[in-house]
Amino acid sequence: MARRIVRYWDPAGERHEVPTYPWGLAPAGLATRAQLVAMGLRPRGPHVAQIRWDSRRSTTPRVAYLWPVETARPPAPRSAAQIASLGAALRARRTCPECGAVRDYCLSTRLGICTLCADDVRVAA
Structure with a gap:
């Protein structure tokens, strides 16, 4: 594995608080908030994993939180x-x-x- 992949590869969540994956290597069945919204869903409950990657714009790593797709629900209708x-x-x-x-x-x-x-x-x- 490349160094950047090894740096963020933590599926057990030992180095980070939650399971962490590098960009593009998250398991199937998990989606970011933007991906859920594109599917017409909203996340429910706390995030269960995260994606981390290095950005050219910042010295700190970027983070995208992941939620299980099966627990996501459509948004509540507005009154x-x-x-x-x-x-x-x-x-x-x-x-x-x-x-x-x-x-x-x-x-x-x-x-x-x-x-x-x-x-x-x-x-x-």
Whole structure:
């Protein structure tokens, strides 16, 4: 095995808290959160294993947690109140506090106002 594979090969979980596998060598039946979401599922319970790999962007190893596919379930359906609350929150992100207009886009957090009001402020300044 290559050195990078041996470094993260720990299926018994002796060196790391949970069973650890190098990139691309995880056993079948385990999936990351992104893979479960792509299958229309959500993880249930704590992760049972992890994948570790070295990244060029960081000096610390990257980690992806793994859950068993058979324990994953579809997401719970949202209630009407949750959908209404989400709609109100998104509407608030699109409402300009300066002019009160509801825009088709989320306002910039840096500006805090819509682009039309920001352009007027810059012209006036």
